[in-house]
Amino acid sequence: MISTKGRYALRVMLDLAQNNDGNYVPLKDIAERQEISKKYLEIIVKEMVAGGLIVGASGKGGGYKLLRKPEEYTVGEILELMEGTLSPVACLADKDFDCSRRKECLTLPMWKEFDEIVHNYFYNKKLTDLL
Amino acid sequence: MISTKGRYALRVMLDLAQNNDGNYVPLKDIAERQEISKKYLEIIVKEMVAGGLIVGASGKGGGYKLLRKPEEYTVGEILELMEGTLSPVACLADKDFDCSRRKECLTLPMWKEFDEIVHNYFYNKKLTDLL
DNA sequence: CTCTTTCCTACTATGTCAATAGGTTTTACT
DNA sequence: AGTAAAACCTATTGACATAGTAGGAAAGAG
Numbered sequence: 001m002i003s004t005k006g007r008y009a010l011r012v013m014l015d016l017a018q019n020n021d022g023n024y025v026p027l028k029d030i031a032e033r034q035e036i037s038k039k040y041l042e043i044i045v046k047e048m049v050a051g052g053l054i055v056g057a058s059g060k061g062g063g064y065k066l067l068r069k070p071e072e073y074t075v076g077e078i079l080e081l082m083e084g085t086l087s088p089v090a091c092l093a094d095k096d097f098d099c100s101r102r103k104e105c106l107t108l109p110m111w112k113e114f115d116e117i118v119h120n121y122f123y124n125k126k127l128t129d130l131l
Numbered sequence: 132m133i134s135t136k137g138r139y140a141l142r143v144m145l146d147l148a149q150n151n152d153g154n155y156v157p158l159k160d161i162a163e164r165q166e167i168s169k170k171y172l173e174i175i176v177k178e179m180v181a182g183g184l185i186v187g188a189s190g191k192g193g194g195y196k197l198l199r200k201p202e203e204y205t206v207g208e209i210l211e212l213m214e215g216t217l218s219p220v221a222c223l224a225d226k227d228f229d230c231s232r233r234k235e236c237l238t239l240p241m242w243k244e245f246d247e248i249v250h251n252y253f254y255n256k257k258l259t260d261l262l
Numbered sequence: 263c264t265c266t267t268t269c270c271t272a273c274t275a276t277g278t279c280a281a282t283a284g285g286t287t288t289t290a291c292t
Numbered sequence: 293a294g295t296a297a298a299a300c301c302t303a304t305t306g307a308c309a310t311a312g313t314a315g316g317a318a319a320g321a322g
């Protein structure tokens with residue numbers, strides 16, 4: 001299940017792509033258009049700035065804008081940043097996950113295959129594919 | 132993320148498939164082989180019985196066994212029973228989910244497409260494919 | 263110097279996850 | 293009848309994540 005964080009982040013990115021005229025877009029406007037609590041979006045957008053997806057500017061005339069061209073973002077990188085991982089199981093999400101049953105695990109190959117399908121799907125989906 | 136409930140259920144099914152000689156398999160044995168708390172497995176197998184995946188028998192010589200041939204189970208039905216849904220978002224998981232933005236939602240088509248990929252992957256994967 | 267906007271810390275309610283605890287009932291075997 | 297093994301049942305718990313809310317501090321344009 002993708003959480004609201006991931007879903008809202010995606011909608012913020014789409015909103016920014018649709019209002020990508022070079023100016024900063026105030027969060028207030030995004031929150032109103034998307035009907036999402038501005039306060040909650042603050043938390044989300046902060047992570048998006050930290051993650052290098054967008055840039056913020058304080059003060060009057062400030063707001064947020066994309067750092068790259070809309071077609072240069074993939075849905076995968078947005079979701080993965082917000083969700084932490086797209087992997088279906090902990091043993092694939094964590095590089096350091098230590099499972100004593102790893103060698104004999106009958107289900108691991110399936111999770112690996114599925115993980116790749118998910119990864120491929122979202123990383124081949126550009127932000128602009130949704131517009 | 133697939134929870135332990137789904138993952139453990141799958142491992143119980145595989146264990147039952149590997150010990151499918153017509154006799155009931157005690158949960159104690161499964162718990163030991165799989166290195167999972169028997170107490171926790173009780174909760175899980177109870178749901179599996181209720182969901183029609185397996186059948187239980189009380190008393191000495193009792194335990195659990197498969198209701199169908201191993202090749203007649205799909206991973207999808209097992210996971211969906213335990214997880215409640217395999218859908219990535221609530222608006223697809225719930226038939227009655229009421230979203231006012233449904234018509235204009237830019238992300239819904241993607242979630243739908245992804246949902247189908249996930250569904251197809253797990254429902255085309257037979258339990259015996261993992262053995 | 264004021265208004266707008268981001269930025270920051272903290273708090274909270276609710277729910278889910280992953281169990282544990284302690285029994286009762288059912289059944290086969292002796 | 294008695295006993296051991298097994299499922300079955302109800303309740304509880306600790307930890308964590310989710311989805312926010314609250315209140316203000318700092319930045320920056322006009």
